[in-house]
Amino acid sequence: MLNYSTSEENYIKAIFHLQHSDGTVTTNELAAELKTKPASVTDMMKKLKTKKLVHYQAYHGFRLSNDGKKLALIIIRRHRLWEFFLAEKLKFSWEEVHAVAEDLEHVSSKKLIDKLDEYLGFPRFDPHGDPIPDMNGKIESSKQVCLQDLPLNQMATVCHVSDQSKEMLELLGHKKIAMGTRLEVKRRFTFDNSLEIKIRQPRKASADQSAINISEQLSKNIFAKYDE
Amino acid sequence: MLNYSTSEENYIKAIFHLQHSDGTVTTNELAAELKTKPASVTDMMKKLKTKKLVHYQAYHGFRLSNDGKKLALIIIRRHRLWEFFLAEKLKFSWEEVHAVAEDLEHVSSKKLIDKLDEYLGFPRFDPHGDPIPDMNGKIESSKQVCLQDLPLNQMATVCHVSDQSKEMLELLGHKKIAMGTRLEVKRRFTFDNSLEIKIRQPRKASADQSAINISEQLSKNIFAKYDE
DNA sequence: AAATATTTTTAGGCAAACCTAAAAAAATTC
DNA sequence: GAATTTTTTTAGGTTTGCCTAAAAATATTT
Structure with missing residues (x-):
């Protein structure tokens, strides 16, 4: 690089x-x-x-571009590792941490960052709860949120369902939603807080992008993690 | 600042x-x-x-200027504290430490540096043995060296005499050299390794700047610390 | 679809920190 | 002390990253 x-x-x-x-x-x-x-x-x-x-x-x-994304993840890695260091080791408060890390993140030695990572014990989240990309730029998806809280057009992967009753699973099966399903919320109707979502089919070509409607009640029981 | x-x-x-x-x-x-x-x-x-x-x-x-000196000491403080951190905590080797610290030293948060100092246990010397200025810019003079090893024109303060015999002290008294005397080596004669030094009189105006000759034998018994 | 408003780009400038080449000052040699 | 060499400064140019004001493209109204 x-x-x-x-x-x-x-x-x-x-x-x-x-x-x-x-x-x-x-x-x-x-x-x-x-x-x-x-x-x-x-x-x-x-x-x-x-x-x-x-x-x-x-x-x-x-x-x-792909190179741009790689670079972004490197910078975010630096930033969040320094934030972790400042809070954990130097006892900075959460609010102070960000400003200082803004400067430190531009020191570009890869060896420095990898050694810092090791010294800190390979932390996975910074003090704000944001995930820290690893040496290869792999980043854990953020903490899970229910569909209601997912930003529009944010691709996410279903990872948890709070109510596991027969009725619930029946409904999920019908809507073709399962653990690992990737989807994004396309619209939110304020009248009843129902959502219009699109499911990303893994195999099929990008055809069949039909939208599905999810009631407020259901949306609050499905949890997903941000993709990417 | x-x-x-x-x-x-x-x-x-x-x-x-x-x-x-x-x-x-x-x-x-x-x-x-x-x-x-x-x-x-x-x-x-x-x-x-x-x-x-x-x-x-x-x-x-x-x-x-005085402000310039103050700033220099702040930068040197940052540099040496980072060097200490890199060597001590991140296990960098002595040679690698300098280049990385060159970048880190320009991150200017005073709080960062003071907290780092505290975290490191207020170290007094960096991995190369150079002294680290404290929060107020006070810097310990370097390790003492004998006059023979003092660079030319380096103001230094006498702090130790290895041979404390009567003869030695008599000679020192005659040359008006004592503990705390500030001096600098102006010339080194390669023929006999004798030195020409100038003593800085504290009170007297900068007149009376007569040079004194010191034999090799004597110079090896007088130790001084770098000033400034 | 025409008029208007908004967004984005171009054109031209500025300050920081560097550069080369030429001029001026200081130091050295004859 | 005059001539030459070395050091330092000036003059003018470059790149980076920012700016303002005007022009061009796109979006929104009517």
């Missing part, structure tokens, strides 16, 4: 965070997140495109 | 190190130390002068 400037790293990280709830990111969003101006974002996007860290076409938003 | 750029901090640190064996630093020396060009050094000196970190007059070299 090459070496990137603090500024480049901050852009990559910000795109990653915004992308989480969206997939693609806009110029204005990113400018707001980074407290800079849209024109500066455009400048940087051109640069990151030539470095192959983002896919970008003028006027059509951008998203991280 | 204000915030300084990584580049500014590197200049200040470099001046401090060169100054150690000289007092005043030249443009070319500094350019060599920082692996940059003399013209760039001149640029930066103008800037550091307006920030009152150095005393500088075109064509006449420069030296750190």
Whole structure:
């Protein structure tokens, strides 16, 4: 991996965070997140495109390339390991931890981070409960949430069902939802808090993307972990 | 204390190190130390002068101001504490430690450094044996060396005499050297390894700067600690 | 679909930190 | 002390990352 400037790293990280709830990111969003101006974002996007860290076409938003995602995970790994260190070893409070880690995360020695990881005992979550990517960029999905709390368009994997009654399982079977099913919430109807979800079929080509409706009561019993 | 750029901090640190064996630093020396060009050094000196970190007059070299010295000690403190951390906690080898600390030293949170210091048990020397400045910028003088090993023009304070015989003390008395005397070696004669030293009189104005000659035998019995 | 509003990009500038080449000052040699 | 060499500074240029203001593209109203 090459070496990137603090500024480049901050852009990559910000795109990653915004992308989480969206997939693609806009110029204005990113400018707001980074407290800079849209024109500066455009400048940087051109640069990151030539470095192959983002896919970008003028006027059509951008998203991280595979290399961009890898880099983002490296930076997040650094950030969260330092946060863990600051809270656990130096006894910083949770609120103070973030600002200092913002600086430390740009020190780029891989060996430093891997040794820090080992020294800390390979922690899996930072003090805020966010998962820490491992040496290979593998990141555990966040803590599970019920479908009601899942952000729109956030791909997630079903991992828990709180009510395991026969009736419940019958309903789940009918809706073709099981442990490990990957889905995303496409809409939330405020009238009755029912959800419209899409299930991602593993084998079948991306056809058959029919939406399924889930009642509020059911949605509160199904838990999932964020993907990606 | 204000915030300084990584580049500014590197200049200040470099001046401090060169100054150690000289007092005043030249443009070319500094350019060599920082692996940059003399013209760039001149640029930066103008800037550091307006920030009152150095005393500088075109064509006449420069030296750190009091604020500059304070800043240098803060940076050295950060550097050496990180070195200690890397070696002691993360099990880096002595040689690896320096390069990583070069990056970490520019993270400027005072609280971080003071908490790190505490976490490490207030170490007094880094893995290379160099002293670590304390929270107030107080730095212990380095390990003592005999006059024979003192670099030229390095101000030092006499702190130990290995042979305390009557003859020895008589000679020291005659040369007006005692515990606490501040001196520097101005020349070393290779013919007989005798030294020409200057004693700094505390009270008297900087007049009376007569040089004294010290034989090799005597010089090996007088120990001093680096000043400043 | 035309007019308006919003978003995004382009154009041109600025400061930091570097560079090269030429000029000026200081040091050294003759 | 005049001539030469070395050191240092000035002048002008580059890249990075930011800015403002104007132009272009897209989205939203009417």
